[in-house]
Amino acid sequence: MRRIAHLDMDAFYASVELLRYPQLKGMPVVIGGGRRQADDALLERHEGLALNQIPVADFPLLRDYTGRGVITTATYAARQFGVGSAMGLMKAAKLCPQAVLLPVDFAQYRHYSQRFKAIITGMAPLMENRGVDEVYIDFTDVPGGQRQGGRSLARLIQKTIFDDTGLTCSVGVAPNKLLAKMASEFNKPNGVAIVGESDLESMIWPLACRKINGIGPKADEKLKSHGIETIGQLAARELQWLMDTFGQRTGAWLHDAAWGRDDRPVVTESEPVSMSRETTFERDLHAVRDKAELGGIFTRLCEQVATDLQRKGYAGKTIGIKLRFDDFRSVTRDITIDCYTADAAEIRRLAGLCLKRAPLHKRLRLLGVRVGTLLSAEEAANLVPKMAPGPVEYASAASKTIAKDPLTLDLF
DNA sequence: TCTGGGGTCCTTTTCCTT
DNA sequence: TCTGAAGGAAAAGGACCC
Numbered sequence: 001m002r003r004i005a006h007l008d009m010d011a012f013y014a015s016v017e018l019l020r021y022p023q024l025k026g027m028p029v030v031i032g033g034g035r036r037q038a039d040d041a042l043l044e045r046h047e048g049l050a051l052n053q054i055p056v057a058d059f060p061l062l063r064d065y066t067g068r069g070v071i072t073t074a075t076y077a078a079r080q081f082g083v084g085s086a087m088g089l090m091k092a093a094k095l096c097p098q099a100v101l102l103p104v105d106f107a108q109y110r111h112y113s114q115r116f117k118a119i120i121t122g123m124a125p126l127m128e129n130r131g132v133d134e135v136y137i138d139f140t141d142v143p144g145g146q147r148q149g150g151r152s153l154a155r156l157i158q159k160t161i162f163d164d165t166g167l168t169c170s171v172g173v174a175p176n177k178l179l180a181k182m183a184s185e186f187n188k189p190n191g192v193a194i195v196g197e198s199d200l201e202s203m204i205w206p207l208a209c210r211k212i213n214g215i216g217p218k219a220d221e222k223l224k225s226h227g228i229e230t231i232g233q234l235a236a237r238e239l240q241w242l243m244d245t246f247g248q249r250t251g252a253w254l255h256d257a258a259w260g261r262d263d264r265p266v267v268t269e270s271e272p273v274s275m276s277r278e279t280t281f282e283r284d285l286h287a288v289r290d291k292a293e294l295g296g297i298f299t300r301l302c303e304q305v306a307t308d309l310q311r312k313g314y315a316g317k318t319i320g321i322k323l324r325f326d327d328f329r330s331v332t333r334d335i336t337i338d339c340y341t342a343d344a345a346e347i348r349r350l351a352g353l354c355l356k357r358a359p360l361h362k363r364l365r366l367l368g369v370r371v372g373t374l375l376s377a378e379e380a381a382n383l384v385p386k387m388a389p390g391p392v393e394y395a396s397a398a399s400k401t402i403a404k405d406p407l408t409l410d411l412f
Numbered sequence: 413t414c415t416g417g418g419g420t421c422c423t424t425t426t427c428c429t430t
Numbered sequence: 431t432c433t434g435a436a437g438g439a440a441a442a443g444g445a446c447c448c
């Protein structure tokens with residue numbers, strides 16, 4: 001039978017940080033805010049000491065932080081003060097001012113991510129990436145993958161990862177991805193859980209609907225408004241009622257999920273669909289008063305996306321922007337052209353046309369640039385465009401839209 | 413003093429063409 | 431030339447995930 005594992009690293013970011021700063025073990029630590037300059041600053045003040053010898057008292061504290069940002073991860077000791085992921089740093093500073101604040105060091109997390117994934121593919125080659133700290137693994141045809149329902153292979157992978165990296169993970173094994181994902185949460189940290197088809201009623205149905213991967217806060221609220229709190233209650237609803245209430249597709253999916261049905265394969269490789277860069281400003285910016293600053297940021301974002309595309313060997317033909325206003329509402333605008341591009345100046349020009357179609361009378365807190373409908377640079381180069389694109393056409397297409405909104409500012 | 417950044421996927425709306 | 435229907439593609443928005 002099909003045996004699918006979901007492997008989830010335990011408190012990944014925090015655990016990686018504790019490898020570097022073991023002296024912080026057991027202390028309230030939050031990770032968030034800007035990029036890492038912490039090591040350099042700390043080392044500069046402690047000549048001759050290694051990172052793991054620096055006194056705890058000398059780490060930067062949350063109470064001293066000023067600026068925007070959210071918590072990416074908090075250690076258990078910090079969570080006891082009520083701080084947690086996605087909380088604003090300023091709010092967290094009120095709750096736990098004495099917490100050590102470490103900046104996000106994505107390069108480091110990626111390094112450990114590659115290491116543990118290499119270990120897994122060495123033991124079970126059918127692995128699907130689900131972000132930096134999670135994977136699905138198809139145990140079905142791996143030698144020993146069926147033993148004890150997958151438990152022995154799961155344990156072996158856990159041990160091999162720990163011996164190499166010092167990091168722990170939790171694994172769930174089940175007949176499909178949906179159940180495996182839920183199972184991996186059962187015995188955290190450093191646990192293994194096996195869920196079979198016959199365990200549906202006892203292990204899955206008592207859980208909250210929110211535990212289903214794909215049911216977020218909105219869907220959960222709607223389910224609750226109909227008196228559906230648990231997966232078992234969801235399973236008890238008629239398929240037709242679910243389709244009438246949530247739409248054909250979503251309704252059918254909810255029904256399948258509640259009954260533990262999921263036949264999605266483990267996908268070992270996939271092509272990216274879009275690449276983007278966005279940034280939240282230190283302070284909200286005004287399109288007129290801060291025009292120069294905004295223009296500089298805008299150009300830089302376009303250059304960063306272009307660099308990302310070129311480095312990874314892709315080009316795209318849908319260029320778009322994203323704006324977030326001071327009231328946190330956001331809008332997007334995009335344009336699709338006939339030929340693929342990864343050129344910074346071209347992206348900048350097209351993104352500029354998109355910007356002209358957006359309302360700019362409110363202050364901005366975020367600006368983003370996205371390139372979608374990607375194709376490998378190689379394939380894109382071999383394509384003959386159906387129609388030679390002319391700048392005049394874009395300009396007229398854009399000005400048609402501008403005319404509809406007198407509040408739109410033509411600034412870029 | 414709220415609320416990051418980088419994605420995917422789906423639904424709805426809008427626009428264009430026939 | 432106007433109107434409306436239909437269908438498809440593109441655009442926009444939003445939910446969700448890590």
